[in-house]
Amino acid sequence: MDGWVESVMTNAGTQIALSATAIIAINFVIHALLSMGLQQLLGMVETLQIILYMPLFDFSLPANTQMFFSFIMQVIAFDIIPTDDFYA
Numbered sequence: 001m002d003g004w005v006e007s008v009m010t011n012a013g014t015q016i017a018l019s020a021t022a023i024i025a026i027n028f029v030i031h032a033l034l035s036m037g038l039q040q041l042l043g044m045v046e047t048l049q050i051i052l053y054m055p056l057f058d059f060s061l062p063a064n065t066q067m068f069f070s071f072i073m074q075v076i077a078f079d080i081i082p083t084d085d086f087y088a
Contacts, residue, residue, distance in 0.1 A: 048076050 055061060055069050 045076065048072065052076055 052069060052073060055066070061069075
């Protein structure tokens with residue numbers, strides 16, 4: 001009985017070690033692939049935030065540009081989900 005328990009525990013330990021190694025390797029690959037894409041996305045958001053400073057200067061902007069800035073301001077300011085109701 002002791003030999004059987006020992007072999008089961010050894011096999012279970014081996015399987016856990018292999019599973020953990022595979023999970024870590026897959027996590028590393030996924031993180032490497034996603035981090036590049038998220039970095040580009042964050043760069044685009046930062047660029048849009050800089051562009052949205054244009055209305056603060058004393059420029060004459062056409063009406064369609066002003067409408068665009070008013071619509072995109074919610075997205076760039078991360079006000080997609082209204083939080084006013086949460087704190088009322």
